[in-house]
Amino acid sequence: MGELRSLAAPFVASGPSGVAARTRLRELTPDDEMMLRLVGRHLGSLASKDLKARCRDGLSHSGQAWAVRKRELTPLSSSRWAGSITKATHDQWALARRGQWAHLQHLEAGIRTIEDRLSLPVGQKGTKKAPGGYRSAREWHAKSRRLRVLEDRLTAARADREAGIVHVVRGGKRLARTRHHLEAAQLTESAWRGRWEAERWFCQADGESGKRYGNETIRISPDGEVSIRLPAPLAHLANAPHGRYVLACRVAFAHRGTEWADRVAANRAIAYRIHYDAGRNRWYLTASWQIPPTPTLPIDAVLTHGVIGVDMNADHLAAWRLDIHGNPTGAPLRFCYDLTGTADHRDAQVRHALTRLLHWARMCGVQAIAVEDLDFGAEKTREKHGRRKRFRQLISGMPTGKLRARLASMADATGIAVIAVDPAYTSRWGGQYWQKPLTTKNRKTTRHDAAAVAIGRRAQGHPIRRRTAPPPPHRSDAVGHRTAQADRRVPGREGTRPRIPGPRTRSVSAGRGANAGNQNAQHRPGRSAEHETWQQDSHPLSP
Template identity: 50%
Template sequence: MAHGGRNGKRERALRVLADPFTVSAPTGARIRDRLRVSASDAEILRVIGEHLGGYARADLAERIRIGRVPVKANRRAERKRTLTQVSSSRWAGAITRASEDQYQLSLRCLFDERASLRRTIAKIRKRMAVPCGRRVGGVRGYPGRAERAQKQCRLQALTARLAEVERRIEAGHPAIVIGGRRLAKARHNLADAGLTESKWRERWDARRLFLTADGESGAPYGNYTISVEPVNGTVTIVLPEPLRHLANAPRGRYRLACTVSFNHRQEQWLDRIAANRSVRYDIVCDPERGRWYLDASWSTPTTPLPTPAELAATDVRLLAVDLNADHLAACVVDVHGNPVGQPITVPTDLTGTASRRDGRLRQAISELIRLAHQHGCAGLAIENLGFTDARATGRETMGRGKRGKTFRRTVANLPTAKFRDRLAGMAHHADLYVVAVDPAYTSRWGTQHWKAPLQQQSKTTTVTGHHAASVAIGRRALGHGTRRRPGVTAHDQRIVARRTTGQTVTVPRARGNTSPPRTTGTPHQGDKTCRNRSDQLVQFPVSQDHSGRQPASPVYSDSANNGQHS
């Protein structure tokens, strides 16, 4: 706990660091291909989507009216029987399943919003309890009365929002907008959205279509409702019962004139449909581009992943990555926690449209994967960033004024969740592991302990604090402390020129006139022996005093140093 320092100042207690963990692999896969439909096929798809979309919205409204009940009491079987009369049993199953998933997702969003509002309200109340311009118990009051009055108004507004959220949670009635709340609000201000009424209506109707068919193991090609033949890529759709008169194929089916061929993960998709394993298909309309797409998705088996301790025991390297606003700072770390080679900078320009940002993020992750393979790394180490509390409290935590506003915008633009998910998925398919660590003090301790030695080692690269933070991340992922062992930082040209090994391992040297044991890659030291020199070489040379005497050798009975001060 916090206590008074030597100068009478209050010292803050260090955060409790969470243990590193291996990020789980993705539990499913989703691929997409374009449907080059004709005008008649596009019209048929719209008719089917609007017919099923209307019943899907009605079923979702009924599910919301039922409220928060156990799974057995949500009356899904009853609702499915009603929908089967106007569609088919498989379409009805897909509609009721989508309604349940949407309802549960909306409830989770309500719980997250309640937690965020509670954090914000608690932070404002804590600061309002302190007089203006004063600090009590480490809590700083607001600078002036005007700002405090504004916070009082904001507190009342947040309290009213919290009451509404708690009422919805208690009643089990989340607010759901089929088609998107943002697009619904744009209807009242088309000029600012840059849309005309006809274009808005086209987007609105396209988002409210329902053309989703769940897969079924044992069915032909893994899906009976929407099936894709593996030989020629023909797409066939089972029509709902009232639309069977539109069929152009046997058994009430409609066959599209176009074909599909999934290029991405095509072999995996072919293996599943050849074995009649379930594959879900979604037909999506993009009115902005005037295109139709077919998405195929399936679940993948989960395999147990090694823990960070098990990875460290296998003598592996990790590529440690520090995420920043405009670049990724990386450094290769060996099993002993020593940086290997030059620090790496991968630029990322995450500006522009969402698709452009996502493409550039994927490009940066692909470069990280290439670097990991190039340096023989078994995985990547990243920070487990979330900024949940900081984003919820806003100015109460991340500063105020012009400087604080710039910092808050920087934090808000960091794609932490998307970066973690994208990296986990792409690394999994590249046979790499991802280890997430606690981000506490990585930048501070990395700059304090590793920036200067890294710059001393890297003669042609400008080392930044972000590179030093990446070293701290890699060491923490391998179970080592961030701080270096004392006595290994002084500069000595004679020792720097030698090849180095891990600084965190103590190897007893041989006695007598025999040569000391050497690690792989360590040059032979000659026939002579040095009386007070251990065979263990360090990343940075051992300091000497002006008399030229070497410090004493380490005690041979000591266990391996973990990089932390005693």
């Protein structure tokens, strides 16, 4: 084994700083739907123009320019609508800049990989840590041409970043490209147009503490009445005083409804967003607010009742409970999910799996869950893994970011801490040192189950690799547990106990030495006939 990389210390992940709850707007009248469409279309056009102005300013943007844009939008909407639009514009521009930086890193990683492989002889085999040369001269030539393409893309991306230019599509680039592949997407032009317009609508308002019910623009009373402050050009369509429009439906939040009601009663800030799902023909309302982050406890405090190690895979979560000494207890559990289909379906599958995991943790009385601090952002490139398409699809399908965000939020609500550990060698050492010892006649331990044990032990600070326990002087456990682990400072603790030939005691009794079975090797007056060669004498001749 080569030199191992340094491992990061496990840490308790921080909780969320905000929450969101969504409900459906049911029993809307045709007039309500027409009003929501008008408001969303009008504000969406203003948001598109404001985003264009922000992208045009680039890096030369300042607070004064922000104030100018807000003053221009105020007569066409209202002061609060203009503030929500400009804030959403800045968030979208900042997100595009972060995506641009990630794209630059992706291109640089691909260029480095191609240059390293092109410098190697054709056909040279690689190692576990570094890929080898390309298989044929034809592939070498194709990759040399791709290297030039990536270099040109990198030059253009760097020039855009230095100039402050970002490329943003309101409504989504994927949906915009779907317009040219309607048959593959099984959509008609009118259906695509409905989705495109719905994605570009804008109907969201930031909350304000001290205002009535926490929001002056989109207001929801404690009994569920929804009223919207109409923009100035649509104020003549109001059905309530002060230019407001009251929807005929009533809303209620099943998730975090008590927290929402407490904030509404105290007039604390709550942000609302109304959006339309064109595929389902449904209207939804999302409420979000900030919460003070939960203070993180010391890692020793959350491990007082053991830990549950969780190994995340493409289609399931493998979990095993460990006691305070790092020993697996009980049987492992598997929480499956299906990541095919739409984004909402995948998100629901992840939430259901995490809900079952957290319920099991509460039943066990465990206060901590250990997971790997995974990030496959730089590990799923086409240049790094080459022909291993199935492996690239596997790691691309793992919901690492969504699972971490969901787990942190849901665990914080249940009072369970999340411990993030370094993912290095957990699957390899788990399969090497724990899979076979934990396999019984009635239970087949998988590599993922063994990796969950390795993750839990690393969170507890125990070594993952095991050594063979020395034989006790007798059968009882008076000398201690037979699988006791060696201390970290003991030299050679990871190796097996060397076999010493011959007897293990200084005094050897008769018949127990190394040559106990060889009677000829012992100094005795007689020898056994079994170790002698025998030959029959010839018969004497008769006289």
